[in-house]
Amino acid sequence: MVGIIGTWNAPVFTLLSPLACVLGAGNRAILKPSEIAPRTAEVLANAFAERIDPDIIDVVTGDAEVGAAFAAQAFDHLVFTGSTQVGRKIMAAAAENLVPVTLELGGKSPTILGRSADLDAATHRIALAKSTNGGQICISPDLLYVPRERLEEALTGLKQAFASLYPSVAENPDVVSVINDAHLTRIEGYIDEVRQAGGRIEITPEDTTEDESSRRRALHLIVDPPRSSRILQEEIFGPALVVLPYDRIDEVIADINHRSRPLALYYFGEDAAEQRQVLEHTLSGGVTINDALMHAAMHEAPFGGVGASGMGHYHGFDGFREFSHMRTVFKAPSIDPRAEWGVLPPYDDGFLAAMKAQVVPD
Structure with missing residues (x-):
């Protein structure tokens, strides 16, 4: 049962x-x-x-x-x-x-935008993944690491991609509402904390009118918030994405490894050596390369987390x-050969040889 x-x-x-x-x-x-x-x-x-x-x-x-x-x-x-x-x-x-x-x-599933990534394709797929179910998915991207010199370009791409999928928010049935008032208060609390600290917040679509009655919300891009911010520590589970600029890929790997093991990890880029570096030096439940969420859709492959x-x-x-129990069943033969092998007392000189013979590669 x-x-x-x-x-x-x-x-x-x-x-x-x-x-x-x-x-x-x-x-x-x-x-x-x-x-x-x-x-x-x-x-x-x-x-x-x-x-x-x-x-x-x-x-x-x-x-x-x-x-x-x-x-x-x-x-x-x-x-x-x-x-x-x-x-x-x-x-x-x-x-x-x-x-x-x-x-x-769950956890804070990280997304790495490599320097070799196709920016237009990557930002479109990230925006699509983040907007799926209003961001209320256990493998939704929570953290997006972007090369510092491509930060503005990436932000523009994300905003344009999201707005193309959801031109409006209010009364748009394609926009999934936050599940209830308690979760909406939690998410907005994360965002307000960054806003009060003077952090940068980009909203898409930019001319959005939010629907208070249905709890539909635009996507909030939280750019490099203060390290003490709750949105950097807690799983968001809603329409917000933290965007973190980086200079070197090893800094990203170190930051990911400093956190709890995520349920998913995403990498965008065509640099095979960098892909390998990320895969070999991080640990997560699953990985999707050049897309997001899709590894969980492979029903012939195992899905699950690690650690937290x-x-x-x-x-x-x-x-x-x-959900099975693998049970070994041994049925004894009619003749017991152990005495003949010299492994039953009283022991003789053949006992040590018999013990050594049991040390085998398998």
Whole structure:
């Protein structure tokens, strides 16, 4: 029996994607949708109740208190998608029953714009990735490292690319709203902190009229904010992107490695040596080269984090392995040869030779 706790930003996918692997490995499951997306939770609960035997798949709905009780159950495996902060609590609860966990968390996924990058193509793909789901994706770019001499050009490219995708914000159904007032207050608090410190903030589209009632927001580019800013420390999970100028690629690598391990890392550029340098000297859950988000769409490849961005992998055959238990079964032969081999007491001179013979390359 596997417990699966989904999240609000992808409330169907984060339940049904691991569920496919769970069922493929021959298990049953209980799903706990996020209470922050209650209508989706209700639809899922009703759909499963009408069509699926609850002994195979059941759905439990409720608030954070129900979620805490859910995580404390003695499942055979527990899957959680969400924030690193909550992931720690889930892991602690599971530890009480020694339940193995798969944690899909997040972090500040970095994006590196190399000097060899096609700037127009790169800024378009970065803007597209950042705007997807209003930036409310665990692998959304959070930090963009740009060569110092190309900073203004990159900012212009990002603004133009975003504005071409979303010419307006207010009443534009293509712009995904921030999920609720609490998250909007959090994101705007990050931005206001930088603004009050005199930091540079670029907004696109520039003539935007924001829709207060629907929580739709323009993309805010936060340029080289003070190092103490919360937006440099916390996962944004919304329509804002930190842009950091750099002089040398090793400075970027050092900054990335100084932070918690991200769920995703993105590199734009055609310099093969620099690509290799980035890949060999950083550690992340997954990597996309010259695009963003796309590695997670490869369902035959494992998806998962490392360190603070999670543990465990699923998708494809890796999902089957994640939710299976590989058990060795040994059946003894009718004749026990150990005495003949000289490995049973009383030991003789052949014992040492027998022990040495067991030291083999495999």
